[in-house]
Amino acid sequence: MTACSLTFLGTGTSHGIPVIGCTCPVCTSSDERDTRLRSSVLIEDENHALVIDTGPEFRLQALKHKIARLDAVFYTHDHADHINGIDDLRSFSRHGPLRVYASRNVVETIRVRFSYALDADVVAGGRPHLLLTVIKPYETVAVGTMNVTALPILHGGDEIFAYRIGSLGYVTDCSEVPQKSVEYLRGLDTLVVDALRRFPHPSHFSLFEALGLISHVGPKHAYLTHLSHGFAHQELEEELPPSVHVAYDGLVIPIGGENEKEKELYH
Numbered sequence: 001m002t003a004c005s006l007t008f009l010g011t012g013t014s015h016g017i018p019v020i021g022c023t024c025p026v027c028t029s030s031d032e033r034d035t036r037l038r039s040s041v042l043i044e045d046e047n048h049a050l051v052i053d054t055g056p057e058f059r060l061q062a063l064k065h066k067i068a069r070l071d072a073v074f075y076t077h078d079h080a081d082h083i084n085g086i087d088d089l090r091s092f093s094r095h096g097p098l099r100v101y102a103s104r105n106v107v108e109t110i111r112v113r114f115s116y117a118l119d120a121d122v123v124a125g126g127r128p129h130l131l132l133t134v135i136k137p138y139e140t141v142a143v144g145t146m147n148v149t150a151l152p153i154l155h156g157g158d159e160i161f162a163y164r165i166g167s168l169g170y171v172t173d174c175s176e177v178p179q180k181s182v183e184y185l186r187g188l189d190t191l192v193v194d195a196l197r198r199f200p201h202p203s204h205f206s207l208f209e210a211l212g213l214i215s216h217v218g219p220k221h222a223y224l225t226h227l228s229h230g231f232a233h234q235e236l237e238e239e240l241p242p243s244v245h246v247a248y249d250g251l252v253i254p255i256g257g258e259n260e261k262e263k264e265l266y267h
Contacts, residue, residue, distance in 0.1 A: 004045040004146060006168060006190075008251045009061035011225045012036030013196060014081040016057070019229055026229040033233035033248035037061060038081040039172055039226045041192070043165055043255070048144030050074060052163060052170055058085025065250070067092075072143045074135075074150075075102040076172060077160035078109040086114055090128040097131040101141060103150070103161055104134045135161075138180070151181040156203030167256045168192070169219070172226045175203050182217060189256045191219035192247065194226030207231075214244060223247040 010016075017036040018027035026034050038055030042065060050072040051058075061067075070092040076082055083106075092098050102110065110132060111118060117128040135141060140149040151162040151169075154176040162171040162181065167189035171177070174194055177185070185191065193213055196204035204226065205213070214222040224236070225247045237246045 004043060004166070004255050006192075006253050006255050007042040007044075007065055008223075008225065008247045008249055009040040009042055009051070009065060010037035010055060010057060011227055011247045011249055011251075012038055013226055013228045014038065014079065015228070016081075017227075017229045022229060024229055026232050029232065031233055033246075035249065036227060037249055039194070040082075040085075041170060042067060043146065043168075045145045048146065050143050050146065050148070052076065053082040053172075054085035054089065055081050056084045059088040062088065062091070070098060072141070072148075073098065073100045074148060074161075074163060075100070075106050076162070077103075077155060077158065078106045078113075079173070082173070083110070083113075086110070086117065086130075087128060089117075089130060090126070093129040097129045099131045099133055101133050101135040101148075101150075103137075103159075107132045107134050137161075138184070149184065151184050153177050153181055158203075164188075165255070169217075171213070173203070174205050175201070177213060185213075185217040185219075188217065188219040189221065190253065191217065191222045192225055193222065195224040195231075196226060197228045197230045207236075211241075211244065219243075221245070221253075223251075223253070 037057040040053045040055050042051050048071045052074045117130050135150045137152045140147050146165050149164045152159050153162045153174045155173045164184050169185045169188045169191045172194040193210045195207045195210035198207050200206050222244045233246050
């Protein structure tokens with residue numbers, strides 16, 4: 001895998017920030033980094049692009065970041081804040097089907113909720129043309145030079161997917177990481193992990209738990225995402241260890257290529 005980049009399209013929780021009707025200091029902040037759309041990332045190498053999750057603001061995110069093409073979409077799970085922008089994939093499937101990867105459960109959910117988007121006539125406008133593909137736990141899919149591996153994690157009582165792409169780990173909506181998946185998160189250059197709030201939540205890591213995972217697997221750098229309005233960007237950034245940062249919408253970070261740990265896992 002050659003060097004590529006990650007763009008944070010959204011770093012907010014399911015409400016987004018500002019939260020409707022809220023007048024707290026974060027929701028009324030003048031710091032642009034405190035405005036957070038629903039969580040999603042764009043990952044690119046020189047010739048290919050993929051996104052993980054398409055939330056309700058995906059159209060706005062794609063326009064803001066001038067996304068002109070997509071080669072694949074990967075879903076973590078089927079909650080509204082991660083999947084409900086799927087209709088806007090029509091812009092990326094005008095000339096042929098767009099491959100979408102997800103767990104079997106998520107694929108079945110898409111078939112029910114968005115049946116009109118499947119097996120569509122490519123010539124017909126007004127609807128996406130998606131090629132659904134089930135990705136199994138610990139299966140790796142190549143998109144250009146990017147090797148994308150699905151890692152089972154727990155989101156409350158549900159098993160969902162985190163992903164490893166080269167030396168990047170992307171772990172959102174996580175309440176627990178099984179030991180086998182932990183091993184795939186070792187040797188990372190960059191780990192992205194959700195930290196919903198300061199105190200415990202039944203289906204998300206708290207800040208303390210996110211920092212615990214980071215300390216346990218030891219990435220070179222880590223970024224917190226899927227943040228609620230309980231965190232002001234600058235305030236949180238100032239209290240974190242030097243190698244841990246607060247992600248924000250529009251942040252672009254480089255991702256290194258295949259490292260020794262990835263070679264050990266896949267070769």
